[in-house]
Amino acid sequence: DGGITQSPKYLFRKEGQNVTLSCEQNLNHDAMYWYRQDPGQGLRLIYYSQIVNDFQKGDIAEGYSVSREKKESFPLTVTSAQKNPTAFYLCATKTSGTGTDTQYFGPGTRLTVL
Amino acid sequence: AQSVTQLGSHVSVSEGALVLLRCNYSSSVPPYLFWYVQYPNQGLQLLLKYTSAATLVKGINGFEAEFKKSETSFHLTKPSAHMRDAAEYFCAVSDLGSSASKIIFGSGTRLSIRP
Numbered sequence: 001d002g003g004i005t006q007s008p009k010y011l012f013r014k015e016g017q018n019v020t021l022s023c024e025q026n027l028n029h030d031a032m033y034w035y036r037q038d039p040g041q042g043l044r045l046i047y048y049s050q051i052v053n054d055f056q057k058g059d060i061a062e063g064y065s066v067s068r069e070k071k072e073s074f075p076l077t078v079t080s081a082q083k084n085p086t087a088f089y090l091c092a093t094k095t096s097g098t099g100t101d102t103q104y105f106g107p108g109t110r111l112t113v114l
Numbered sequence: 115a116q117s118v119t120q121l122g123s124h125v126s127v128s129e130g131a132l133v134l135l136r137c138n139y140s141s142s143v144p145p146y147l148f149w150y151v152q153y154p155n156q157g158l159q160l161l162l163k164y165t166s167a168a169t170l171v172k173g174i175n176g177f178e179a180e181f182k183k184s185e186t187s188f189h190l191t192k193p194s195a196h197m198r199d200a201a202e203y204f205c206a207v208s209d210l211g212s213s214a215s216k217i218i219f220g221s222g223t224r225l226s227i228r229p
Binding site: 033041105 | 156158204219220
């Protein structure tokens with residue numbers, strides 16, 4: 001069954017703790033993306049990776065870190081340096097190439113920091 | 115830099131009425147444009163996309179959008195709304211200026227359907 005898996009769906013953490021969100025894909029897509037979604041603000045790009053062992057900062061990378069050791073996996077760590085981490089986090093993938101390519105989204109992880 | 119503006123953060127229509135969700139873009143080069151739908155607590159699903167072929171693009175669930183270069187618009191329409199259309203809709207433009215082909219999203223429009 002092809003697709004994008006994000007786990008867990010809901011995540012609760014205490015303030016000051018680091019937390020890692022999982023994103024796995026079996027679509028054989030080269031590019032992967034992490035977005036943050038807040039009410040009324042649409043999607044904001046955190047990090048993206050076009051190829052294994054390479055990634056770039058998006059528009060709001062401060063307080064976040066990523067790795068891309070395998071093509072299938074692009075985990076996102078929300079560090080204690082992120083001032084307001086409570087949000088809905090979406091992972092997306094895309095075949096590398098032109099801008100016509102569609103981004104496919106996972107089901108999301110809702111992170112709540114208490 | 116490219117950008118997209120969605121007019122109206124919330125639109126409410128009666129079941130069976132026309133749905134019109136507005137999107138205007140800013141781009142110095144021919145854009146690629148997308149409409150996505152998001153149901154509560156789920157990821158985004160592609161409704162349709164414009165890639166410089168036909169200006170009238172048909173998508174899933176009976177939605178369509180028309181690319182109007184003179185108006186820099188890409189409004190989403192559906193002739194007759196169903197209760198299941200209640201969701202949040204995002205217009206997006208592909209950032210061709212970036213080698214990563216990033217997508218720039220609008221702030222979204224929440225569509226409510228009245229019985």
